[in-house]
Structure formats: structure tokens, C-alpha cells
Amino acid sequence: MTYNVDEKGYYGSFGGAYIPEMLYPNVEELRQQYLKIIEEDSFQEEFNELLSDYVGRPTPLYFAKRLSEKYGAKIFLKREDLNHTGAHKVNNTIGQILLAKRLGKQKIIAETGAGQHGVATATVCALMGMECIVYMGALDMERQQPNVERMRILGTKVVPAHSGNKTLKDATNEAMRHWINHPVDTHYIIGSVVGPHPYPDMVARFQSVISEEMKAQLLEKTGGEDPDYIIACVGGGSNAAGAFYHYLDKKDVKLIAVEAAGKGVDTDESAATTALGNPGVLHGSKTLLMQTEDGQVIEPYSISAGLDYPGIGPVHAHLFESGRAHFYSATDSEAMEAGLLLSKLEGIIPAIESAHALAGLEFIEFKSDDVVVLNLSGRGDKDLGTYIKWGGY
Amino acid sequence: MNTIIEKSNRLDKVFEEKKDHVLSVYFSAGFPGLNDTAVILEYLQEAGADIIEIGIPFSDPIADGPTIQQSNQQSLDNGMSLKLLFSQLQGIRSKIDTPIILMGYVNPVLQYGIEDFCKDCQKVGVDGLILPDLPMQEYMEEYKTLFDQYGLYNIFLITPQTSEQRIKEIDANTNGFIYMVSSASTTGAKSGIATEQIEYFERVKTMQLKNPTMIGFGISNHETFAKACDYASGAIIGSAFIKLLSESTDLKTDINKFIKSIRNND
Incomplete structure (x- = not known):
């Protein structure tokens, strides 16, 4: 039995890419490119240097x-x-922002719950000089005010998600909606091993x-x-x-x-x-x-x-x-x-x-x-x- | 066998009888009131809608903008469920013959059980399905046989970013019509039709697909409906109709007026 992702994007009976057609071109581009880009020497070099000198x-x-x-x-x-x-969140955001740059994307979006992934994303966007929007449940913004301010200090726009229960799940919904509405110039940095294939595999590789x-x-x-x-x-x-x-x-x-x-x-x-x-x-x-x-x-x-x-x-x-x-x-x-x-x-x-x-x-x-x-x-x-x-x- | 099933699908009949200005209208099941589903269907047929799409409510509708998110939520708060929807649709075929499409996210369908869902669709007289987050690959491998067996057409979406090759693939593997999303957006996000959208409509039109095309997203009034109909067999109205329902005090009159205003004697 294998525990890694198969060529169709599944782990056993789990995984796949259950996304509306509006997201298909973005996710498909990522699927076709991510391994090729990650395996490039110049990518590995930049990734490892940042992990060592910037992340510690x-x-x-x-x-x-x-x-x-x-x-x-x-x-x-x-x-x-x-x-x-x-x-650990920053391991993934460093990897994904380097990937986004190589895909020619200019803007970054992310979701966050407690704010850790949001801060890690805001950090690498400041580092790379890229525009960043983080979606966060309105309730979480109240509960995690210091992280909201951290993101703002780093130059990120924090947008409250008012739908549903106003927490992580709803912030993820809003980030996906934003991506649907901005399919060409934006990369979505998902913070965990969730989302459509290839995200779970890509995030796992960076971690x-x-x-x-x-x-x-x-x-x-x-x-x-x-x-x-x-x-x-x-x-x-x-x-x-x-x-x-x-x-x-x-x-x-x-x-x-x-x-x-x-x-x-x-x-x-x-x-x-x-x-x-x-x-x-x-x-x-x-x-x-x-x-x-x-x-x-x-x-x-x-x-x-x-x-x-x-x-x-x-x-x-x-x-x-x-x-x-x-x-x-x-x-x-x-x-x-x-x-x-x-x-x-x-x-x-x-x-x-x-x-x-x-x-x-x-x-x-x-x-x-x-x-x-x-x-x-x-x-x-x-x-x-x-x-x-x-x-x- | 296949031919017989295809002929009996009400969607085919609509497009055989009507080559253009086909009007499809979307609303959320159990909205604005829990038991409004069946009456809205009747009023829509009376008013002259050609196809009706009923939204299966879901807690996390990622392809929808605020208007349909809210109608989804209200419908869930009203106590709506897929099970209840099928019971509301019992006997509907003795009242209306307009094609009915169920539109929703795949998770509630999975929980219901795919085969039970197909059986109940056939029993109440559903003609087609739109499940935007059901991928092509999974549809072909796990769903198509069942959908065919129960005479259900699965309708796929295309967008301005969908490649020509993929549009052809979708056309080859589906029936009913192709749902052309007018621009890169969630539902109800944009209104009006811009120049780059026209270019996309024309591009798809020249592809001479076997299926009719229906344009949706951003269609809200007579002007946008008529414009879309220049490039496709018809168009789909969702958010604008939901807005009307949420403000209406007399569903029968308001629905009639709304549909007439969209048609405006076309």
C-alpha cells in the first residue's frame, strides 16, 4: 500500500479535486507545474537558503x-x-510564494483561523514585495486581535468573512470565492494539507x-x-x-x-x-x-x-x-x-x-x-x- | 435504448421546440418560505419560464455570491433538506411539465447516496443536474452510468478560461445543454456584459457544439437576457430572481411581472 498521492490525486479513496469549473484552469496549471518547479535546482537553492537564513x-x-x-x-x-x-506554517508559505512567483502571479490570497498561517503568509509577501489579502472569520478577528495587527503591520489587508459561523471554514470559502473572481493574476496559498489536488501533496512536500x-x-x-x-x-x-x-x-x-x-x-x-x-x-x-x-x-x-x-x-x-x-x-x-x-x-x-x-x-x-x-x-x-x-x- | 431515454427528457423537447430565447430560472429550494418550492414552480411555468433550476441548499456554497449564499442559509434555517425537497416535489408532474434541474454541491448528494438520489430524481420527474463541484473525471468513472440509467442529464459549466479542447470534451460527454458562465466570477457578482465576454461568446458559438448553450451569471434583466440570447440558445437568471423572491409580498403577481419584464415580448 502506498501512503503518498497517486497520479489521479487520491490517497486511497480520499482526495481528488472537487472544484467548480471556474477554479479548474488555476488548479490544473498548478497540478501540471508544481513538481516540475519544485524539483528545479534554482527553486531548491532559493527555498533552502530562505529556510536556513530567514526561517532559522x-x-x-x-x-x-x-x-x-x-x-x-x-x-x-x-x-x-x-x-x-x-x-511550522512558514515552511509552506516560503515554498508557495516562490512557486507563485515562478507561475507569474502578482497577488496572494490566504485564509487563516487563529492567524498563524495568515501571519506566515503576510510575512513572505512582505519579503517578496507582493500584494496580499488574508481572509479571516469575523469572529476569529475579534478572538485573535494581535495576529490581525501583525498582518496589518506586515502590509497585508485582512478581510473579515461574515458568512456562516465567521470562523476558519468561512474564511476558506471566502478565499476560494475571491480566487474564482480573480483567476489570472492571483495565487491562493492554502495553509494546510487540505483543498483540491495538488494542494495536499504540495503542502506536505514543503513541510x-x-x-x-x-x-x-x-x-x-x-x-x-x-x-x-x-x-x-x-x-x-x-x-x-x-x-x-x-x-x-x-x-x-x-x-x-x-x-x-x-x-x-x-x-x-x-x-x-x-x-x-x-x-x-x-x-x-x-x-x-x-x-x-x-x-x-x-x-x-x-x-x-x-x-x-x-x-x-x-x-x-x-x-x-x-x-x-x-x-x-x-x-x-x-x-x-x-x-x-x-x-x-x-x-x-x-x-x-x-x-x-x-x-x-x-x-x-x-x-x-x-x-x-x-x-x-x-x-x-x-x-x-x-x-x-x-x-x- | 439510449435514443428512447434522450427523447423522453423534457430538456431535449424544450430545445427542439425553441431554438432561441430559452429562459431558465434558478431559485433555492425552501426559500423564501419552507413550503414555497412547489408554488414557485407553478408560478414560474405560468409566467413562461422554459426551464427551472432548483437549488439544493448547502452550508458552504463556494461558487455563490452573497445573494445565493443568503438564500441558501435562510432555506437551511427554514429546515430545508434534500429529503424534504423530494417530498415537496412529489406529484409535481401532474401540475407542471417544465423541465426541472436540481443544482447543488456534491456533498449533500453523496450523503443521500448517489443511487437513491438518482432514483428519487426520476420518481419525481427531475430532468437534469448541475453539480458544479463534481469533476469530469469522477463523473465519467463513477456517476455517468447511474445518471444515464435514470434518464438524468448532467450539465457542465464552462468559463472564459475553459480551453477549447476541454469544451469539446465536455460537449462530447454531456446532454441537455452547456452552461456558459459569462465571466470569471461567483454568482451575482457582476452585472452587464462587457466586450471581452462577447469575444468569448462568439468564440464558443463558432465551435458548433452538439449541445445548445445557455449563458448564466450576470443576467439580471431584459437587456442582459436579450444580449446573451444573441450568442446562445438562451440564458439563466439566478441572483436577480432570488432578490425578487426575498422582497416579494405577492409571489404569483411578482413572479409573473418579473418573467414578463425579462421577456419583454421577445
Whole structure:
């Protein structure tokens, strides 16, 4: 079985490009060009130079001694939180803006939920001198005001999405509508491994630098490339896709995905897509989706705005269905406790998204010599307000 | 077998009887009131619409502008569902014979079950489908056989950016008509017809497609309807009709006046 995308744009029965004809020429152009462009030497050179000198890669693989003692395993943190702009998101936006330039596009649009992808997009647009519009749910703009201002300082126009529940799903709808209305000069930088083919594969490739570095770093620190476990949180799933990428075919490496259970999978307020969803089509791909019997998309809930999405990347739907990855879900309180624990034990305040991955450590029985890599996808600066409101520290 | 099915489809009859100025009108099921669907169908036939497109509401209509987004949402808030739509359409064929097309996003259809959906379409007398986010490849591989079996025409969209080769491919694999989106836009985004659109209309006209063409998006009044009809078999009105429905206090009179004003004795 293969876990990568096939020539028709599918991962098993998930994926594809379910888009209206108005988007077809853009998506088709991307499909025909993306591999060719990414594989060009000049692209790789520019991409790697920016990742190193601008983003600050490679990010460290840090042996978390006190956390390891607590869980009885050898736990390493892949420090994506140390990237410029504070999360893994920038790996993808650097890649996509270089691609957009080579496609001759002059303008960039993006969607954002918590604002991390929006900030990462605004950042690379400032860097490249390109015009940028970011769509953000009107409700999220209120909840994430500092990130709205960050984007504005960087010269980006932030447009509120007033449709639906005014969150990430609606911002994505608005960005797609904008693209329909501006098909020629605009590139849409999608922030996760979602959307029509080739987006899920393209984003995964840009994020795959995470597992590429892990291999070399593990070899140096443990004498082998392969850990026993890789743990990552999944909303749409871009950090998990990057952390799993080079290990998909290595059966001995257990892949652990942690979704947001919100207030619990048995409540109406959750975002645990694999637990609550079934196959459907949203934002251009067939995937697992939280929806009603009538096929209307359900608004998810999580304390973490970055995991607050009703779907999941098609690659993850396939990893779930095939059993290649194991999926857990962590509630708001399990994640917040795990975030506070890491702060106290290691002096690292994680993003609440990443805190869900940390909560996953509680669900697994490790052997003492197990090597565990936990992808610490982002830092908690943006979440201080939520930590303060939560208390308990 | 195929010929018999094709002959019995009401869409073919419309285009056989009428070579030009075919008027198709779109509205959202369950809008403005939950139980208005069937009466609006009757009023539209009385007023002289040639084809009626009923929108299946969806929570995330990415190809639609604000007007149809709002009618979608209101219809969902009213309690509309695909299941309810089929029950509202029970017996409609004893009242009207205007061709009916269901238009909507593919997800509600998937949840209903494709074969059950096709069966129920045939049972109530639906003639065609427009599912804008159903790709050609998936249609050919997984849907076409079923749609053919139940006598349903699947209508594809083309835009000014659609290549000639792709238009030919779409023409070869579909029946009914080809839906020409007038400009790169969501529904209701632009009004009027500009010079570059005329160039596109002419380009498609000279391709001599086997299917009739209908122009939609940006058609809102007599002037734009008449202009579109110079280049195609007819045109489609959506957002402008939804606006009328949302403001109407007397559906029967207002629908009649609206359709008459579009036609203006053409």
C-alpha cells in the first residue's frame, strides 16, 4: 500500500479535486507545474537558503530530559516553535510564494483561523514585495486581535468573512470565492494539507523538511534514523504531514495523530474529525468530514483555533482508514494541562495546538527505551490570553 | 435504448421546440418560505419560464455570491433538506411539465447516496443536474452510468478560461445543454456584459457544439437576457430572481411581472 498521492490525486479513496469549473484552469496549471518547479535546482537553492537564513532552520531536535523521566521514554521535541513567526506554517508559505512567483502571479490570497498561517503568509509577501489579502472569520478577528495587527503591520489587508459561523471554514470559502473572481493574476496559498489536488501533496512536500531533518538528527543523537513513535497534532494536518512524510513507508515507526476533542467527543462541542466524521466533500477534496445526515457541514469547536476545522487532510483520512496512523483525541483540559506541564518541566510554553500532541503522551504506554519524537509545531506566545483565562498554574 | 431515454427528457423537447430565447430560472429550494418550492414552480411555468433550476441548499456554497449564499442559509434555517425537497416535489408532474434541474454541491448528494438520489430524481420527474463541484473525471468513472440509467442529464459549466479542447470534451460527454458562465466570477457578482465576454461568446458559438448553450451569471434583466440570447440558445437568471423572491409580498403577481419584464415580448 502506498501512503503518498497517486497520479489521479487520491490517497486511497480520499482526495481528488472537487472544484467548480471556474477554479479548474488555476488548479490544473498548478497540478501540471508544481513538481516540475519544485524539483528545479534554482527553486531548491532559493527555498533552502530562505529556510536556513530567514526561517532559522534546521530547527533543533531537543532531548527533553525531565519530560522523558515523567513518561518513562526517550522523548525528543522537534522545535518547530523556534521558526520565524513561531510555527511550522512558514515552511509552506516560503515554498508557495516562490512557486507563485515562478507561475507569474502578482497577488496572494490566504485564509487563516487563529492567524498563524495568515501571519506566515503576510510575512513572505512582505519579503517578496507582493500584494496580499488574508481572509479571516469575523469572529476569529475579534478572538485573535494581535495576529490581525501583525498582518496589518506586515502590509497585508485582512478581510473579515461574515458568512456562516465567521470562523476558519468561512474564511476558506471566502478565499476560494475571491480566487474564482480573480483567476489570472492571483495565487491562493492554502495553509494546510487540505483543498483540491495538488494542494495536499504540495503542502506536505514543503513541510516534509521537518521529517527530513529529524532523520539526520536522530541518527546523530540515537545512532538510528527511525524513532519508535512520532506524535503530532492534527487540525487540517500540515505539521503532522511534514513530521510523518519520510516515515510513511517505515512500518516500525508508529505514527500518532492527536485531534482536538474540544469538550469531549460525546458532546456537541468537538473537532475530532476521525471520531465524528464520515466521508464527504469540502473545500475541493473528498475526505473525512463532520456533517449532518443531510450533508451540511458541522461547525467544530476546540479551545485551539488552529484545530477548529470540520475536516482533515485527505492524506490523514487515508492514514486513519488504513490503520497506518493511530488517532487519539485530547480534550481542552487535557491539552491545557499538558501545555502547562511542558512549561514547568522544560521551560517551553507550547502553542495550544501542540499541547494536544503533548496530551497524547498520556494515552500511550511506553517502554523505557522507546524513542519518541513529538512535533512541537508552534510556540504559545499567541495563546497567552487563553492560558491566563484558563489559570491553574 | 439510449435514443428512447434522450427523447423522453423534457430538456431535449424544450430545445427542439425553441431554438432561441430559452429562459431558465434558478431559485433555492425552501426559500423564501419552507413550503414555497412547489408554488414557485407553478408560478414560474405560468409566467413562461422554459426551464427551472432548483437549488439544493448547502452550508458552504463556494461558487455563490452573497445573494445565493443568503438564500441558501435562510432555506437551511427554514429546515430545508434534500429529503424534504423530494417530498415537496412529489406529484409535481401532474401540475407542471417544465423541465426541472436540481443544482447543488456534491456533498449533500453523496450523503443521500448517489443511487437513491438518482432514483428519487426520476420518481419525481427531475430532468437534469448541475453539480458544479463534481469533476469530469469522477463523473465519467463513477456517476455517468447511474445518471444515464435514470434518464438524468448532467450539465457542465464552462468559463472564459475553459480551453477549447476541454469544451469539446465536455460537449462530447454531456446532454441537455452547456452552461456558459459569462465571466470569471461567483454568482451575482457582476452585472452587464462587457466586450471581452462577447469575444468569448462568439468564440464558443463558432465551435458548433452538439449541445445548445445557455449563458448564466450576470443576467439580471431584459437587456442582459436579450444580449446573451444573441450568442446562445438562451440564458439563466439566478441572483436577480432570488432578490425578487426575498422582497416579494405577492409571489404569483411578482413572479409573473418579473418573467414578463425579462421577456419583454421577445
